[in-house]
Amino acid sequence: MDQYQYEPLPTSEHIRLVTVHAGRFDDDIVLSYDIVALASDECPSYDALSYTWDERSGSSLVRVVESGRARAMHISCNLAHILLYLRYADRPRVMWIDALCIDQNNNVEKGPQVARMGKVYRSAHQISIWLGKEENNSTRALNTMLWIGSKVTVDWARLRVALRPECVTPDFPDIDAGIPLKPEDTEAIYHLCSRRWFERLWVRQEAMLTEAHAVVQCDLYQVRIKCDMSKIRTEITTY
Numbered sequence: 001m002d003q004y005q006y007e008p009l010p011t012s013e014h015i016r017l018v019t020v021h022a023g024r025f026d027d028d029i030v031l032s033y034d035i036v037a038l039a040s041d042e043c044p045s046y047d048a049l050s051y052t053w054d055e056r057s058g059s060s061l062v063r064v065v066e067s068g069r070a071r072a073m074h075i076s077c078n079l080a081h082i083l084l085y086l087r088y089a090d091r092p093r094v095m096w097i098d099a100l101c102i103d104q105n106n107n108v109e110k111g112p113q114v115a116r117m118g119k120v121y122r123s124a125h126q127i128s129i130w131l132g133k134e135e136n137n138s139t140r141a142l143n144t145m146l147w148i149g150s151k152v153t154v155d156w157a158r159l160r161v162a163l164r165p166e167c168v169t170p171d172f173p174d175i176d177a178g179i180p181l182k183p184e185d186t187e188a189i190y191h192l193c194s195r196r197w198f199e200r201l202w203v204r205q206e207a208m209l210t211e212a213h214a215v216v217q218c219d220l221y222q223v224r225i226k227c228d229m230s231k232i233r234t235e236i237t238t239y
Contacts, residue, residue, distance in 0.1 A: 001063075003071060003072050004064040004072060007033070008109075009113075011037075013038060014035050014036065015036060015113070016033050016035055016101040016102070017035075017043075017046050017096055018094075018096070019093070019094050019095075020087040020093045020095060022089060022092055023087055028063060029060075029083050030062070030070075031062055031064045032065045032066065033101075034094075038119060045125040046094040046125060047094070047124060047125055048095065048097075048126075048128070049082070049095060049097045049098075049127075050127055050130070050197070051197065052078075052197050052200060053079075053099065055076055057078040058076070059075065059077065061074055062080065085130075086128060086130075086217075101113075126215060129214055130197070131217065131218050132195055132196075132197070134218040136191035137188035138191070138218040141188035142192070142218065142221065144189060145189060145192075145223075146223055151164055151167040
């Protein structure tokens, strides 16, 4: 099978979107590409992925279908693992993923495309935040953080916390007061927040500057959040 070659972008205003074709969990990963102008009516709804690269994980072979012909592409095993969890079983999923949608071997393309990443994330229908495997009680950590978030509202512009009307724990807005958590809760949150994603330079841009929904995911377990510049609202979705 021939190696896939990226089609050049016509202008710096254009981006690539990758379609992750439907499949069962163990099926081969099949992709296809479209080139669109980001700020135009022709740009379809898409989801953007926020994750941590791991080139040390080795490489995995995926297929890229173009004009009815399949070509080979090597991606990191880490990204291939993520795609198995993100693809839908019954329909294709259109996404923007930096490692796939930017030609990483083309330095002329990379600069302008990286500069547009903020707009790419702001324009996405949904941000998928991949934190990694479901381990070290990550589900407990996500549920606990969701519970804390359900008790307060946060004005991120002014960094102020206010109680929700239904909150019966008055110490929540006091940063010096303790929140009633079990040791297992704090340990789980510590392990989750120690993951590499939280150390990434682009986290604020990818996760906070968007007005889209974001889904925080560890394997199949998901927490859905609504982000904007002044507040974050959370609700849980599990599978």
